[in-house]
Amino acid sequence: MEHAKDWNGRVAERIGRRVADYRKTAGIDGRPMTAQALADRCAELGHPLDRSVIAKLEKGLRQTVTVADLLVLAAALGVPPIALIFAPAQEEETEALPGHTVATWAGIEWFTGEAPLGSDSSKEWRRDPAGLTSYRWHKEYLRRWQSARMRADGARKAATTDRSEAEREARLREAAAHDREAATLESPLWDTRQQLRQQGFRLPQLPDNLQHIDADDYQPDRGWMHR
Numbered sequence: 001m002e003h004a005k006d007w008n009g010r011v012a013e014r015i016g017r018r019v020a021d022y023r024k025t026a027g028i029d030g031r032p033m034t035a036q037a038l039a040d041r042c043a044e045l046g047h048p049l050d051r052s053v054i055a056k057l058e059k060g061l062r063q064t065v066t067v068a069d070l071l072v073l074a075a076a077l078g079v080p081p082i083a084l085i086f087a088p089a090q091e092e093e094t095e096a097l098p099g100h101t102v103a104t105w106a107g108i109e110w111f112t113g114e115a116p117l118g119s120d121s122s123k124e125w126r127r128d129p130a131g132l133t134s135y136r137w138h139k140e141y142l143r144r145w146q147s148a149r150m151r152a153d154g155a156r157k158a159a160t161t162d163r164s165e166a167e168r169e170a171r172l173r174e175a176a177a178h179d180r181e182a183a184t185l186e187s188p189l190w191d192t193r194q195q196l197r198q199q200g201f202r203l204p205q206l207p208d209n210l211q212h213i214d215a216d217d218y219q220p221d222r223g224w225m226h227r
Contacts, residue, residue: 007098011085013060014094015070018084020058022077033077041076049073082111134195138204141189145182145210152178186213187220 019038026033033041035058039051047068056062074081086094088104096107102118110117113132116125128134152175159171190213193203203214212218 009063010095012057012062012065015065015073015084016057016060016062018087019054019073019077021087021090022079022083023058026077038073038076042072045072045075047072082108086111128199131196131199131201134192134199135201135204138189138192138196141185141192142204142206142210145185145189146207148178148182148185149209152176152182184221186210189213190218190220 023035023038024032026038035051035054038054039049042049049069049072053062057065070081070084074084077084086104086108088108091104093101094104094107095101096110096117100117102110106115106118109115113128113130155171155175155178159168159175162168162171189210193214196203206214213220
């Protein structure tokens, strides 16, 4: 039990250092935020933390930090919660588990679901249990699709203002090429949505002009996949 208590204290101390660092630039125009201002903001967010509690945390005097504390402190400081746990700019290595120090970026990849925590834990690694990888691919395919469609629309609009027939035809060919690019992205996007469905996740909403890929009669081209 003593070892667990020490570990809790070390995590709390690390988070306290990050809170102190970010508080220095969390105010208006990057000016420091006082501990009282941070406490007030936490209260506004629905999870009060007394100024003395924040002071003890920053000084390394608190033995524990709850998940609720971590989330509200991150929101109050305007940073992602992971930024209070891992600091690659300040620390090359981080104690990710009791007595288990790894490269800080490796700890971040583990925390965000990108990779197991070192080779020793790979046998225990459950691939993408939270659907994070599938969601990242879903977001990337959707971004590429939207970009291609925007470029196609832009080329078609430009075709209406071009003076010569040759210029208009060139613009329309450009638009058609971007349309084809967008079409090739529908299949991997559909496949990723299917993977998310199979894992029981709620699917992100699609734009109106892309919702046809969720229709029961949609026939994807399975020729281009990310896996």
